[in-house]
Amino acid sequence: MVTDEELKEIVASIAVEHRELVVAQKETDRQLKETDRQLKAQAVEAEHDRREMKKSNRELGKQIGGLANKFGSFTEGLALPSMQQILRSQFNMEVVSPSVRVKKGDEELEIDVLSYANSTLNEVYVVEVKSHLRDEGVDQLLDIVSRFRHFFPEHKDKKLYGIMAAVEMSSRLKERVLSKGFYAAKISDEVFSIDVPAQFQPKAY
Template sequence: MNDDILKNQANKTWEMLQELILQNNKQNMEYEQRSKEIDQRFKETDQKFKETYDLIKASSQKTDKYLGKVKEFDRNWGKLVESLVAPSMVEQFKKAKLEIDGMTQRIMKRKHGKTLEIDILLTNSHIVIPIEVKTTLNVEAVNEHIEKHLIPFKMFFPEYKDKTVYGAVAYIHVEENADRFAYKKGLYVLTFGDNDMVIIKNDPQFKPMSF
């Protein structure tokens, strides 16, 4: 009787072990399947990341190329505006009782790792006038000309240290009453008149600021 009980228990134990082994094998198979699926998803994700990176890279290259063309256009357009403004400047300053005997365009100086570029520079024996030329003049451009060009001018160009520095802006279009703002800041203001000639807008009572 005891032998039958032991045999029966052994059979049940064996059946349980077999069931556990089957379950374990099934779980292992499911785990392997999930692992394969996860690996596949990682591969797909990596591919998508690569495709996205390639798209961003291509887009960035196109953007850089476009910005390069825009900058080149701005430079060329700026040169065109300067060439339109420059010819009659000397005569206009003569009318304002300032004799000009020298004019230089696109003058640049590097110092202490910084660069100062002047669009047009007018000179005579005792004064120098750096002129900023803008297609569209706004208040920000006026302030930038004062702070970045006029105030540090003699540091970059010590050869003019004994001369009085006046400032001027020239433009085709104006925003924010920037011409009036420049006048109040003590700058000469130049633009095109009705006959397409450059005129100085400052009245006879104007007193220029020296820098």
Template sequence: METNNSFDEIRAILKEITEKQRENDKEISRVAKLVGEIGNKFGSFTEGMAFPSMDKVLRKQFGMKTVTTNYTTEAGSDTLEIDVLGLANGDINTAVIVDVKSHLKRRDIEQTVKTIERFRRLHPEHANKKLYGVIACVSGSKEQREQAQKEGLFVASIHDEVFELKTPAYFIPRDFSQPVTA
């Protein structure tokens, strides 16, 4: 009889542990969702801060005539979202893609390059334009900024609540409309 009682006690304890684990899992999911929402709001806040500054930068420093935010292209099941897109025809004949980031990471640089390449593929009507990329970030290490520039991307940083494009004298921007040469 005592063995049955011990098994019953163990079952009861295991049932209680399982219930507590489910409660913990639900709480962890709730907290993860809240953290994600906060991150999204900060990203939206960063983009909102960047748009007016990047509009000025694209018009003054690149000569863009058209600047649009939240540009989306759908091609079948492929959706391309661009934070800021600048376009100019005529003598300038250039497109500039701006990717806005709160905190610059290596994967953001890779993602920006892929976005630019996808733009080129999804928009053959701009095939004759020069194509440049800009990463506008609130923060990021010196190494990440240098890596972005090494990839040929302009880097805009925030200073006194305004994004500014600062490039070192040695920086050579990559024209993403040209094939990569080894």
């Protein structure tokens, strides 16, 4: 049989264990709250970093796009003097106009160089200039010649020819350019020159 003294000791021991349990539970709650606070802070920081990264990517994209545009304009500018000379002397063009942009309603057409002759020759040449030619560049020139007369009805009776000029043009792309009946031209040491085989026959669009 448990004596009063032993019972008191048991009750006291239970009370101590209860207090320790309460303290431990409070510490656990505090740690959980601290962990939750840290996780929330990390989530906020991660969201901030994500937004900053997205903003940086947008700015970088704009810078890269601007650099590409500037390099394209730089390439066109280097080639223009010799390009004008060849268009006038070799193709007998009377008018040579760089950077032509025309708009009809919501449609727009941009041509790097437009040249034409109104005499008995009655021809038009559109020149597309690229620093590094890709398939999209050839597609772009095809699109220009297909839409040209819509934007320039005054030239509807002229024969229309295309010239693709590039600083870098792979042999595969050169073959594609020639297969479409376009003149291939290279830009080397700031000089523009026609680069086609002797048997080449241009296509009038």
